[in-house]
Amino acid sequence: xxxxxxxxxxxxxxxxxxxxxxxxxxxxxxxxxxxxxxxxxxxxxxxxxxxxxxxxxxxxxxxxxxxxxxxxxxxxxxxxxxxxxxxxxxxxxxxxxxxxxxxxxxxxxxxxxxxxxxxxxxxxxxxxxxxxxxxxxxxxxxxxxxxxxxxxxxxxxxxxxxxxxxxxxxxxxxxxxxxxxxxxxxxxxxxxxxxxxxxxxxxxxxxxxxxxxxxxxxxxxxxxxxxxxxxxxxxxxxxxxxxxxxxxxxxxxxxxxxxxxxxxxxxxxxxxxxxxxxxxxxxxxxxxxxxxxxxxxxxxxxxxxxxxxxxxxxxxxxxxxxxxxxxxxxxxxx
Amino acid sequence: xxxxxxxxxxxxxxxxxxxxxxxxxxxxxxxxxxxxxxxxxxxxxxxxxxxxxxxxxxxxxxxxxxxxxxxxxxxxxxxxxxxxxxxxxxxxxxxxxxxxxxxxxxxxxxxxxxxxxxxxxxxxxxxxxxxxxxxxxxxxxxxxxxxxxxxxxxxxxxxxxxxxxxxxxxxxxxxxxxxxxxxxxxxxxxxxxxxxxxxxxxxxxxxxxxxxxxxxxxxxxxxxxxxxxxxxxxxxxxxxxxxxxxxxxxxxxxxxxxxxxxxxxxxxxxxxxxxxxxxxxxxxxxxxxxxxxxxxxxxxxxxxxxxxxxxxxxxxxxxxxxxxxxxxxxxxxxxxxxxxxxxxxxxxxxxxxxxxxxxxxxxxxxxxxxxxxxxxxxxxxxxxxxxxxxxxxxxxxxxxxxxxxxxxxxxxxxxxxxxxxxxxxxxxxxxxxxxxxxxxxxxxxxxxxxxxxxxxxxxxxxxxxxxxxxxxxxxxxxxx
Numbered sequence: 169x170x171x172x173x174x175x176x177x178x179x180x181x182x183x184x185x186x187x188x189x190x191x192x193x194x195x196x197x198x199x200x201x202x203x204x205x206x207x208x209x210x211x212x213x214x215x216x217x218x219x220x221x222x223x224x225x226x227x228x229x230x231x232x233x234x235x236x237x238x239x240x241x242x243x244x245x246x247x248x249x250x251x252x253x254x255x256x257x258x259x260x261x262x263x264x265x266x267x268x269x270x271x272x273x274x275x276x277x278x279x280x281x282x283x284x285x286x287x288x289x290x291x292x293x294x295x296x297x298x299x300x301x302x303x304x305x306x307x308x309x310x311x312x313x314x315x316x317x318x319x320x321x322x323x324x325x326x327x328x329x330x331x332x333x334x335x336x337x338x339x340x341x342x343x344x345x346x347x348x349x350x351x352x353x354x355x356x357x358x359x360x361x362x363x364x365x366x367x368x369x370x371x372x373x374x375x376x377x378x379x380x381x382x383x384x385x386x387x388x389x390x391x392x393x394x395x396x397x398x399x400x401x402x403x404x405x406x407x408x409x410x411x412x413x414x415x416x417x418x419x420x421x422x423x424x425x426x427x428x429x430x431x432x433x434x435x436x437x438x439x440x441x442x443x444x445x446x447x448x449x450x451x452x453x454x455x456x457x458x459x460x461x462x463x464x465x466x467x468x469x470x471x472x473x474x475x476x477x478x479x480x481x482x483x484x485x486x487x488x489x490x491x492x493x494x495x496x497x498x499x500x501x502x
Numbered sequence: 503x504x505x506x507x508x509x510x511x512x513x514x515x516x517x518x519x520x521x522x523x524x525x526x527x528x529x530x531x532x533x534x535x536x537x538x539x540x541x542x543x544x545x546x547x548x549x550x551x552x553x554x555x556x557x558x559x560x561x562x563x564x565x566x567x568x569x570x571x572x573x574x575x576x577x578x579x580x581x582x583x584x585x586x587x588x589x590x591x592x593x594x595x596x597x598x599x600x601x602x603x604x605x606x607x608x609x610x611x612x613x614x615x616x617x618x619x620x621x622x623x624x625x626x627x628x629x630x631x632x633x634x635x636x637x638x639x640x641x642x643x644x645x646x647x648x649x650x651x652x653x654x655x656x657x658x659x660x661x662x663x664x665x666x667x668x669x670x671x672x673x674x675x676x677x678x679x680x681x682x683x684x685x686x687x688x689x690x691x692x693x694x695x696x697x698x699x700x701x702x703x704x705x706x707x708x709x710x711x712x713x714x715x716x717x718x719x720x721x722x723x724x725x726x727x728x729x730x731x732x733x734x735x736x737x738x739x740x741x742x743x744x745x746x747x748x749x750x751x752x753x754x755x756x757x758x759x760x761x762x763x764x765x766x767x768x769x770x771x772x773x774x775x776x777x778x779x780x781x782x783x784x785x786x787x788x789x790x791x792x793x794x795x796x797x798x799x800x801x802x803x804x805x806x807x808x809x810x811x812x813x814x815x816x817x818x819x820x821x822x823x824x825x826x827x828x829x830x831x832x833x834x835x836x837x838x839x840x841x842x843x844x845x846x847x848x849x850x851x852x853x854x855x856x857x858x859x860x861x862x863x864x865x866x867x868x869x870x871x872x873x874x875x876x877x878x879x880x881x882x883x884x885x886x887x888x889x890x891x892x893x894x895x896x897x898x899x900x901x902x903x904x905x906x907x908x909x910x911x912x913x914x915x916x917x918x919x920x921x922x923x924x925x926x927x928x929x930x931x932x933x934x935x936x937x938x939x940x941x942x943x944x945x946x947x948x949x950x951x952x953x954x955x956x957x958x959x960x961x962x963x964x965x966x967x968x969x970x971x972x973x974x975x976x977x978x979x980x981x982x
Contacts, residue, residue, distance in 0.1 A: 257901065264695065264831050271695040275631035279904050304901025307831030312842055319841070404834050407699045414685070434694040 231333035235449045236500045237343040238459055240467035244296070246460020252296060252323055260289040261308040261322035265407040267430035268485040269328055270307075281305055287481040288345060288452070288472070289326045295468045309404045311377025314338045317455050324454045324465065328427055330379040331451040340458065341451035342465045343499035345478070349444025350380050351425040355413070355437055360420050362442015367394035370419040373409035376402040379448060380422040410435060424448065429489035449497060469499065563981045569755055570974030573771075574967040576748040577778055580741065581963015584785050587738035589956040591789070594734035595796060595949040602727040603804065603941065605658050608651045609723040610811040612672070613716040615651070617818035619644035620708045623683050624825035625920075627701050628911050631691045645680060652676070655719065665726075668719040675712050679704055698829060705826060713819075724808065731800055734948075735793045738785065741959075745782035752778060752970065759977065770973020777966030781959045788951050795948025803941025806867045810937060813860035813880070814930040820853035821923045824891060828898070828910060847895070854891075857884055857926075864933065873936050880929035887922030894919060 244253065252258055262285055263270040269283040286305075294300040308316050313325045317339050330348075331341045352367070354360040360367060374381040381402060387393040401418050403409055409421040410431045421431065425444045432438055452465050472478050473496045482493045545553070558564030622641035626633030652672055659665040682704035690697030752775045759768050826846040834845040861881045868874040894909035908916040 259901075265699060267695050272698075273693045274627075274690045274697065275693045279907055304899075305831075305903070309834060312835050315842055321842075405699065407695060408703065410696060411699045411703050431696075434689065434692075434696045 231336065233500065234333045234336055235331045235341070235344045235451065236502045237341055237451070237466055238462050239501045240343075240470045240499075241460075241463035242467050243460065244464060246458075246464070248323075248455070248458035248461035249296065249464050252461075256297070257302040257304055258289070258293045258297060258324075259304050259306060259322045260292075261306050261313060261316050261325040261327055262286060262289060263327045263405070264305075264307040265405045266328060266427055267407075267434055268489060269427065269430060270326075281307075284346075284481055284485040285326045285328060287477075287485070291472055291477060292324070292326075292452070292465060292468050295471065296464060309377075310375040310406070311404070313377070313453065317453055320455065323461070324452050326452050328424060328450055329453050330424070330448045332379060332448075334382070335453070338456065339453045340456050340462050341453055342462060343469055343501070344449030344451055344497045345469055345472075346426065346450040347497045348424045348426040348448050348450065350383055350422055350446040350448070351428050351444045352420050352422055352441040353410075353413070353428040353431055353438055354420040354441050356439050357437075358419065358441075360441050363422070363445040364442065365394050367397045367420060369396040369398075370394070371398045371401060371417070373401045373403060373412050373418040373421050374399065375406040375409065375423065376404060378406065378423065379446075380406075380424070383446065384422060407431065410438070413438065424450075426450075426486070426490065429486075433489045466499070466501075472496075473499075563978055566974055566978050569758075570971055570978075573748075573751050573755055573774065573970040573974070576744070576751050577774055577963055577966040577970055580744040580748040580778060581781060581959050581966070583744050584738065584741040584781060584959035584963070585956040587741045588785065588789070588952060588959065591734045591736075591738065591792070592949065592952040592956060594730045595792060595945070595952060597730045598727065598734060598796065598799070599942070599945045599949050601658065602723065602730045603945070605655060606720070606723040606727045606804075607807070607938065608654055609716070609720040610807075610815075612648050612651045612655065613713070613720050613815055614811070614818065615644040615648040616672075616708065616712055616716050617815055617822065619648065620705060621818050621822040621825065623686075624701065624705065624822055624829055625911060627686065627690060627698070628825055628828055628907065631693065633687070641683075645676070648672075649676060655723075663722070665719055665722045668715045668722065671715045672712060672719070675707060675715070679707050679712060682707060702826075702830060702834070705822070720811075727804065731796060731804075735796050737793075738789060741785055742782070745778060745785065748778050748966075749775065749782065755970075755974075763977070768973040768976065770969040770971070770976060772973070773969030774966040774973065777962040777969060781962045781966070784955060784958065788955050791951035792948045795944050795946075795951060797948075799941045799944035799948060802867070802869050803937055803944055806864060806873065806937040807934065807941060809860050809864045809867060810877075810930055810934050813857055813864060814927065814934070816853045816856040816860060817884070817923065817926045817930065820850050820857060821919075823847070823850035823853060824894075824910060824919060824923075827895075828903075828907060831903075850891075854884070854888060868933070868937075873933060873940070876929040876933035876936070880926045880933070883922045883925040883929065887919050887926065890917060890919045890922060 244250070262281060264272055264281055266283065266285070270281055270285045271283055272279060272281050289303060289305070290300040293303040306316070306322055308322070308325070308327065313327060313329055314335065316322050317325055325339075328346075328348075329335075329341075331344060335341070350363070352360060352363050360370060372384065374384060381399070384393060384397075384399045388397075388399060393399070401409075401412060403412065406421070406423045406427050409418065409423065412418045413421055414435065420441075421428065423431070425440060428440050432440060452469075454461050454465065478496045479493070487493070555568065559568060619641050622637050622644060626637035626641065629637065652669055655665065656669045656673075659669060682700050686697045686700035686704060688697075689700060752771060756768060756771050756775070759771070760766060823846045827844055827850060830844075830846060835842040836845045836848055837843075838848060858881075861877060861884060864877045865874060865881065868877050890909060894906045897903075897909055898906035909918055911920050912918040914921065
């Protein structure tokens, strides 16, 4: 009864929120439309076209705090959560090539994946389904994370995925469960000092469809990338960059510092250069519109942070590579 | 020109030929005399020779000399052309047997070894940090085979040929590939996922660069084999034609001789005829037998071998992809009709289709039960493989990775696809051995039918020409 009432009240609040958003949009459109016309659009092809485009643009530009997510809730009566419970297991898209995040140790008898992301996925299964092993992992490449969610191949992606405004157009994110930033990885003997002029003329490797590539590409277009830096080498997985680096096919790798630390842990002759030049958060990505699931996962994350599970997992996997943690990032809600 | 054309026309000792039509030749001299005063001084050596022959043709000994010379020339030409055409064909047949077919088989071996090495490497990787000794040995053996056969192939290729380009590419990539695999192993042993990344890179090098180059080499060697067949099997029409003309000439000369002298046999001409007949029969029969043998070696040997090689390579690629589906766990995808699918599983499906087609072709080409049995067995195993693979994929899709792993590389009680692949490979190997033996038998028989033909034809032709000259000489001596 109480749950139902809450839902009704939530729905009420949702309606109010939607109206507020609509009002804000209308206001923005009203403000921007004359501007675009004045800027040169003749508008003769119809008002709807340019108006709509501007609207989307305006909303993306408005996105300043992408890691704000829906408020947590333990409610399990929503359609998405129900579907998972009915199926009896959770399908999670993960990585198996990220050392200490999601990988398979070839020297262990069992072939199970393990790492920080895998722990979190198990925790979500534990909380929603009551058994941490009611879970099926799908290893997905970096550039297939969003299609996998959109096509419903997976319920969620727990795969060092950065929350960004761009991605929020395609998927929904939980609250942040890890803070990281883009960083340069290069051989210790290299003259590269960080994300700066020392990259001039160097070949830089990134994973296709990664935040790192998007950032480098944007910087190149804006002309702020070091002169002559070659970013044409893209690979399916960030770890493939370390292969190219060891073989001398590239001079540097740009990836999340958390993953770069994993690479450095596998090769003592490379190191992280400079400091992270972005501030990013990892979130659990889910299908847009599955608000009940997003809220449920946010609740799991709340508990995970509070009961020390997060810290235990960090200490087990990441402490050696990244140093002692100052705790999980504080969740932000809408 | 000094010879008076008339006067000596009537042979003194002519016994027979009372009604010889050659008598009108006597009428000709006035003709021959016609142009004589016209060009007394300005005559070339050629014109002089022609005139001399023309003059000689008016007398019977002169005619006999010409006939003898022409017959000897015809027989010698017949022998020479036979020797030349047949030594060409014999050399081509020899190349088929001893050079181009072994090289084509070597190229197929290179192709197979490389694909097998890649499969063994991925199997070893699936098994964990310490790869099983059996897989490692298989991998090492494959690399050794490929390296050794590349040397043979290089030694038998022209420096500028496309084969050489493919060989040097493979020679360059093989150590690179091996380096990547060793790095993959070293990292794998330390428990780093970097090992898997190296393995995928090695696989990419193999699939995208080495196997296409090996396939190219294999195709080029097959083309060379085909062209050797094409030079060995056409009928030697020039030789046969000349033989018929020579025999016709000999017959005509003997008939003429009989008409003139009433003597039935001229020993020399008979000997020449006999020699030419033997050469012509030898040529036609020998070549037909050789051609039949070579054609059989192609239809039942080479074609079967090619199809079987293709099938084996398809099964190896399918196996490699099956392994890599589990190694990469979806790390690489391709779009199939707008849906992202596991790149390796898609490739596995394609290779299995090829395998099924090629096995069907091989069954059609197999011409005896010894050849059919292993192909049938391979086909049965392939069916089981497909079913078990479905189970394995089902396990993996259901999230039971260990179950899928057991279904692919597990021990016998798990009924893994490994067994099916091994059986397919073994059966194809035995089919290949059988077809290779069939090829060798038929081609050896074919080439054997041409043995000695060039030399025999030359010797017999010289003897025949000598016979013709002696036979005519015997007649000529009657005029002295």
